């Protein structure tokens with residue numbers, strides 16, 4: 001694989017960033033990495049709002065890629081518009097080849113219930129991969145403590161999007177806790193998706209998201225009842241987890257979709 005950053009440099013960066021703040025990592029990514037075309041992928045959750053705030057203070061027009069699947073909660077869409085107006089964000093809505101209606105015509109209604117991997121492929125993986133062709137790197141807001149499938153999330157990694165096209169992925173808040181994310185919002189007087197106030201802990205598409213109960217994993221409300229924990233975009237971290245995890249209590253996953 002032809003890489004944008006030498007692998008030994010990636011290792012050094014990961015070692016260094018373990019003790020860096022997210023702001024320092026974002027600053028490196030935008031100003032010092034040498035990666036010219038960089039975007040943020042976000043569903044405007046708590047840590048994503050924090051990451052967007054950090055990055056847009058350095059580069060106001062940094063592209064914020066939002067997967068407009070057609071299945072989001074109305075509250076999420078309103079919140080996205082509110083934050084975009086407040087911070088003057090450059091939000092780029094990504095859509096797949098089907099609308100909710102044409103998907104139902106082509107594949108039947110409620111595909112997300114019958115085959116959520118296929119639904120995510122159509123509405124998330126395909127449009128996202130298409131958009132990333134225009135970038136050298138993307139930043140996400142994955143936290144290692146948000147789910148067992150994410151506990152080995154690297155801060156900097158490289159993947160081959162397609163033959164000849166390598167992409168750097170940066171997770172500046174990998175080491176953050178749930179509490180850190182909320183503290184950042186409070187410190188900077190930033191708003192949050194009102195669904196958190198109703199008991200949602202991780203918010204994705206409405207048909208595949210439920211509130212969590214006391215004691216449950218933060219992402220337990222995503223694809224609840226299914227052996228699915230990721231939409232396929234964050235495949236690498238899930239694969240690393242599958243290959244390295246020795247925790248016998250972890251359930252099997254179908255994350256590589």
Ligand code: SF4
Nearest residue numbers: 112116119120205208
């Ligand atoms: S999260 Fe659910 S509704 Fe959204 S794209 Fe995936 S399967 Fe479809």
